[in-house]
Amino acid sequence: MTVIDIPAGSLFGVGNLPYGVFSTADASPRVGVRVGDSVVDLSVALGDPVFALPILNSFMAQGRARWIEVRQQVADLVTRDIADAAVHPIDAVTMHLPVGVADYVDFYASEHHATNLGRLFRPGTPPLMPNWKHLPVGYHGRSSTVVVSGTDIVRPCGQRKSPERDAPDFGPTRRLDIEAEMGFIVGVPSTMGESVSPDQFAEHVFGAVVVNDWSARDIQSWEYVPLGPFLGKSFATSISPWVVPMLALEAARVDTPVQDPKPLPYLRGEQRWGLDIDMAVEWNGHVVSRPPYAQMYWSPAQMLAHITINGAAASTGDLFASGTVSGPAVDQRGAFIEMSWGGAEPIAVGDESRTFLEDGDEILISATAPGADGARIGFGEVRGRILPATQALR
Template structure:
């Protein structure tokens, strides 16, 4: 038996207990929980077959009562002694995609981000489209290209056309970008035709992850009219390996910014589901931005309500992301197209002026939130490196 040393200031203490899927040398992937700098094998500690599986989906589908019971049992276990063979050093494990992704939807919930992109793309028009403050705008992404942190990103190829070019050309994207976001994972599904209200959010959502929704801005700019993003977004979406349970975010719950005009009734609720989460973006090891999720206009509860209002079913493993998180200040912008104002205002990264991502660049996005008694809840990070397009034989 062993006792896990949990430093008082650890963002992965008893108040957090995020879930992930891990493996050690020669073993199969299974569900674990992070405690400080250790990973605890839940199939051993809790003795439940549901944690011996290579994804969280079966456990997530059990619902809030099972989640609360497991969380209480885990907390009690790691406060005392646990079997030594159930504990591994974080550095000695491989992390896997924690869920089987059913569907993936990306929203556009930051007023600052939407306003900045509107000014960049439509300088002679109002920055926000007429629908933006009436509904959470989103698009349906590609579930099959959601990948776990640490997976390298091959530079995508596609059609590009600059405004001055007489015709489109084909080749590697020259404007690969990031989008710093939070993602929310559905545990309990809904029936086709049913509607999930904003106040039913916690009955369905299991937890949250950090998301980097990679973007090829030159491909996106040429393709997105009239139907929206496609190849410029579908090549990769990275998520952090640790899923922070919704229960760990109670102290982070806040009101959203004032929503004016008042949303339609199906988007209203009595519960607060704004979240005070602070993100950091590092470019080749240098901190370049601190996006604040607290400023997001639409809450995740409103995003889920809007997703199901037409009768579309939510499924276990559905992932929906917030869209780029950006704040009022330049150093709070969560995408490089904003941070460099479309490439016109380079930022200095390790002494060099930079705009969009070059081959070999590495991006790390991390997040923390308030916890009980002044503690901090850690999400971990989502990290990846850009590889040349030629490495995929393109």
């Protein structure tokens, strides 16, 4: 039997208990929970076949009452002896994409980010579009290119048009960027033709992950009018392997910034779903930004309400992301296009300087939040390294 050691100050204590999908050298992917520096195999520890599956979807679909029940079972379990076969050191497992991503929507919920990009893309005009403070602006992404942390990112190719040229050319992006975001995963689906109110959010959304929505800014700027992001975004979106349950984030719930004008009734709720999450962006091992999620104008509950208000169904495994998390200071911006002000102001990365990503660069985004009893909980990290454009794409 094993007693799990939880180091003092661990971001993965009993107040967290995030879910992930892992494999070992002798067994295929299945569901586990991280506790300290160990992974508990729930298919062994709880003996439930739903946890022997290679994705979380079937468990997530069982609903909030089941989520609460299992969370309590795991919390009780990890404070006493556990069968040796159920416990694995974190450095002895391989992590996999935790969910089968059914659909992917990305929002644009930071007023600071939207204002900065408005000034960069539309100088001399109001930075926010007229609709921005009336609804959470978003676009549909490509679920098939959502990948787990640690997956290398091949530099994408596409059409680019420099301001000094009369026509576009084709080739690898020269302005490869990141977007530090938080993502939310639907557990319980909704029915087509019905909507999910902000106060029903906790009944449908299982947990949260860290997201890096990689962006090719030169491809994006040429293609995005009039229908929005397409090839500049769809080549890759990375997520962290650990899904932190919304049940673990009760102490992190805060009010959103004041929303003025007052949102329409379908975007209002009695419950507060702003989240006090601190993020950190590392570029080649150097922290260059600390975006504050608490300053996001639109909450995830309002995002889900907007997704479904026209009758669109939410499905188990749907991922919707916040859009870039940015604060008012330069070192709180969650995208390099903002930090470098469109490439005009290079960013110090250790002893080097950068504006956009170069081949071989590695990005790591992490996040923490307040947990129960004054502890902090961690989301782990989402990491990706840039590979050169392949010959097939040139």
